[in-house]
Amino acid sequence: MAIQSGIGQLMDDLGAALQAPGEILMLGGGNPAHIAEVQRHFRESMIALLDSGNRFERALGDYDPPEGNTEFIQAVAGLLREQLGWAIGPRNIALTNGSQSAFFVLFNLFAGECEQGGKKVLFPLTPEYIGYCDVGLTPGLFTARKPRIEHIDEHTFKYHIDFDRLDVADDIGAICVSRPTNPSGNVLTNEELERLGAAAETNGVPLIVDNAYGLPFPHIVFADAEPLWNENTIVCMSLSKLGLPGTRTGIVIAREEVIEMVARVNAVMSLAPGGIGATLAAELVRSGQILHISREVIGPFYQAKASKALAQFHRHLEGIPYYIHQPEGAFFLWLWLPELPITSQQLYERLKARNVIVVSGHHFFPGLGEPWTHRDECLRVSYAQSDDVVARGVRIIAEEVKRAYSAG
Numbered sequence: 001m002a003i004q005s006g007i008g009q010l011m012d013d014l015g016a017a018l019q020a021p022g023e024i025l026m027l028g029g030g031n032p033a034h035i036a037e038v039q040r041h042f043r044e045s046m047i048a049l050l051d052s053g054n055r056f057e058r059a060l061g062d063y064d065p066p067e068g069n070t071e072f073i074q075a076v077a078g079l080l081r082e083q084l085g086w087a088i089g090p091r092n093i094a095l096t097n098g099s100q101s102a103f104f105v106l107f108n109l110f111a112g113e114c115e116q117g118g119k120k121v122l123f124p125l126t127p128e129y130i131g132y133c134d135v136g137l138t139p140g141l142f143t144a145r146k147p148r149i150e151h152i153d154e155h156t157f158k159y160h161i162d163f164d165r166l167d168v169a170d171d172i173g174a175i176c177v178s179r180p181t182n183p184s185g186n187v188l189t190n191e192e193l194e195r196l197g198a199a200a201e202t203n204g205v206p207l208i209v210d211n212a213y214g215l216p217f218p219h220i221v222f223a224d225a226e227p228l229w230n231e232n233t234i235v236c237m238s239l240s241k242l243g244l245p246g247t248r249t250g251i252v253i254a255r256e257e258v259i260e261m262v263a264r265v266n267a268v269m270s271l272a273p274g275g276i277g278a279t280l281a282a283e284l285v286r287s288g289q290i291l292h293i294s295r296e297v298i299g300p301f302y303q304a305k306a307s308k309a310l311a312q313f314h315r316h317l318e319g320i321p322y323y324i325h326q327p328e329g330a331f332f333l334w335l336w337l338p339e340l341p342i343t344s345q346q347l348y349e350r351l352k353a354r355n356v357i358v359v360s361g362h363h364f365f366p367g368l369g370e371p372w373t374h375r376d377e378c379l380r381v382s383y384a385q386s387d388d389v390v391a392r393g394v395r396i397i398a399e400e401v402k403r404a405y406s407a408g
């Protein structure tokens with residue numbers, strides 16, 4: 001864990017870009033946009049917190065229980081029960097310091113060395129989230145499958161789970177997908193998710209669904225998608241992509257025994273998860289306003305930005321044999337440059353030298369043992385920053401891509 005990792009490099013780049021004297025076009029990190037209308041709600045929540053008796057003093061002055069802030073957990077359970085019909089109560093929810101730390105806990109609980117030998121987490125579809133790569137306490141914690149690729153039009157493609165290659169062997173301890181998927185912006189279809197759920201259940205392992213961008217909040221989903229929960233599913237959510245990454249608030253929804261384990265690990269690792277984000281968001285959740293903000297403001301905001309960034313790439317990459325994954329959610333475009341004469345890491349370096357930060361695609365294949373040139377042909381580009389920054393970044397990316405192809 002202490003060696004340099006893809007996620008470590010990404011967070012370093014992000015921190016450096018925010019502090020650099022010259023201008024850096026930051027299309028690399030997972031930082032959400034600062035949406036004025038959404039931030040106004042957070043400001044109002046903070047003012048209400050300061051003005052309501054001693055709630056502010058309690059939020060700062062008391063530890064929460066190891067499963068996290070009680071009033072927020074009750075509000076989230078109520079919302080998910082009423083809005084999505086999930087059969088859950090407060091005992092099905094635990095908070096963590098960001099959902100990133102939930103993956104650390106869950107992956108190491110369900111996989112790694114155990115009495116029956118080594119267990120692994122299966123990613124049924126790579127590319128998959130960079131942040132999973134290095135969380136294993138034991139090496140070789142992951143195994144992954146290549147996707148089936150659907151070509152939608154001349155420059156658009158979509159990944160699907162290749163169920164013909166999805167053997168859930170005895171050494172699998174859990175199955176995990178992000179939906180929407182970081183990096184590709186893919187949203188697994190309802191049918192794919194149901195089939196995965198069935199495969200997990202048949203094999204007696206949990207299905208972990210990373211819902212950091214999903215429904216019902218922050219609702220950065222542009223495709224038709226039904227959320228899914230049952231006793232065999234562990235759904236991980238977060239307040240980060242809503243616009244609160246600084247509060248580090250992750251939400252795990254699972255059957256009670258799993259929640260008890262997460263709470264016990266919380267106690268060991270951090271006594272209790274931080275409660276500021278939970279306290280700040282509790283009323284937004286209880287009132288249901290969080291749904292309105294997510295559906296009416298956050299989702300449309302990113303969808304409009306996706307369309308703009310896509311149009312710019314199509315304009316600037318004309319004449320190049322490129323593909324872009326159909327943007328169905330999250331806030332990234334995933335560029336595939338077949339037979340690129342340089343690796344995506346080299347392209348990343350060239351762009352960095354021109355003050356444009358993106359993420360090289362090769363970081364997004366945790367657990368994929370077999371060789372695949374595709375992994376050195378892709379780039380993740382965030383479109384969460386201002387339109388001007390994205391437009392200038394896209395232009396420079398297109399210039400470097402064209403230069404690489406013409407030199408090759």
Ligand SMILES: Cc1ncc(COP(=O)(O)O)c(C=O)c1O
Binds near residue numbers: 097250
């Ligand atoms: C797919 C996905 N899952 C989880 C996370 C972790 O987010 P956080 O720890 O801020 O909740 C991120 C952050 O970028 C993400 O993109």
